[in-house]
Amino acid sequence: MRANVVCIGMVRGLKPFALVVILSGSLTQAAIAEDDYLSLISSEAQKVDEESSPSAESAAPEPVQPVDEKLTMFEQSLKDQYKGSYFVYMRLSDTSKQSVYQDYTSGSSFKEVRKKILSLYSNHQ
Amino acid sequence: MKKLYPIKSLLALLLSVPLSMACLNVMASDGGKARLTKDKPFINVIHEGHKVKIERIQDPEHVLTGYYAQTARDCPPFCLQPEIVAPGVTTIGEVELFDFMENKLNKKAGVLVDARTPEWYERGTIPGSINVPFFKLQKLESAEMKQALSRFGGVERVDVGSITRQYEALMGQEEGMTEQWDFTGAKDLVLWCNSPQCGQSPRAIKGLLAAGYPPSKIFYYRGGMQMWKLWGLNTVEPGK
Secondary structure, three states: OHHHHHHHHHHHHOOHHHHHHHHHHHHHHHHHHHHHHHHHHHHHHHHHHHHHOOOOOOOOOOOOOOOOHHHHHHHHHHHHHOHHHHHHHOOOOHHHHHHHHHHHHOOOOHHHHHHHHHHHHHHOO | OOOHHHHHHHHHHHHHHHHHHHHHHHHHHOOOOOOOOOOOOOEEEEEOOEEEEEOEOOOOOOOOOOHHHOOOOOOOOOOOOOOOOOOOOEEEOHHHHHHHHHHHHOOOOEEEEEOOOHHHHOOOEOOOEEEOOHHHHOOOOOHHHHHHHHHOOOEEOOOOOHHHHHHHHHHOOOOOEOOOEEOOOOOEEEEEOOOOOOOHHHHHHHHHHHOOOOHHHEEEEOOHHHHHHHOOEOOEOOOO
């Protein structure tokens, strides 16, 4: 209570000039806080580029990779000879496609490859 | 009878292949298995004058990575926002947002507002959004605020006679009317920003309310970009 009385007394004792200085100071502080917020938002936005570019971010386009001619030939052969299997293969995830292709390059026949495609597809159903 | 069995199997196989192919075709044309809702495989919106299909990533192995996969931000300033941003303002989720896109946005009766600063908007936005950064909705008398309010369907009241003023002072103003603005024909707005930890759209909403925009016409998509991406929903980069 005594503290309040002292505070009121201090405010009453202030010159108008001092009040203007105090008020403008608080307004400046608010403006600085707003600027700080904007700059923090801005620096946060830079993090989106830093952290999403090397990894496979959802809607971001796939990073450009050198074309594997053997893979293209494998997919073309599958398309030409086994349209159904190719259709299912195209619906597999990239990881599953890689796994199929790895089997093929390590000597699996088309029969085995087609079996694997169906098995991977049905596992995701 | 035993001899017929392989023929039957062969026939069944022959029949099942085109059938399963047809099913796969339907799935593919239907937007895949991960649909927006039970009834909506996808929806289209107009973004910068072009039709954009909104759908979910179909890869079952897809996981969120990068910035939007982070769970912690410095608080303050990036603190969790309350579910209710202001009295009378409705908080919505993705399903309500899809409905808004179909029933309001596509019929030009609503505006989807990306309230983030332009540098965020440029890095990708929810299709159909326009960028009105929150700081443009802070100062009541600024030209930017007036431009935004007009864009949202507000009408500035410039030539109001003294009799009307006196009548309003006596009887009170009609809902959606302020001394400066007529919001009776204003559009429904959905405002969003980065995530439930983002304060940009809540600030924009508070700015709109201070200008007298009716709270019943303001909707807050609290999940924002983080939740949008979590569900594998596609985004667009402006100008591309």
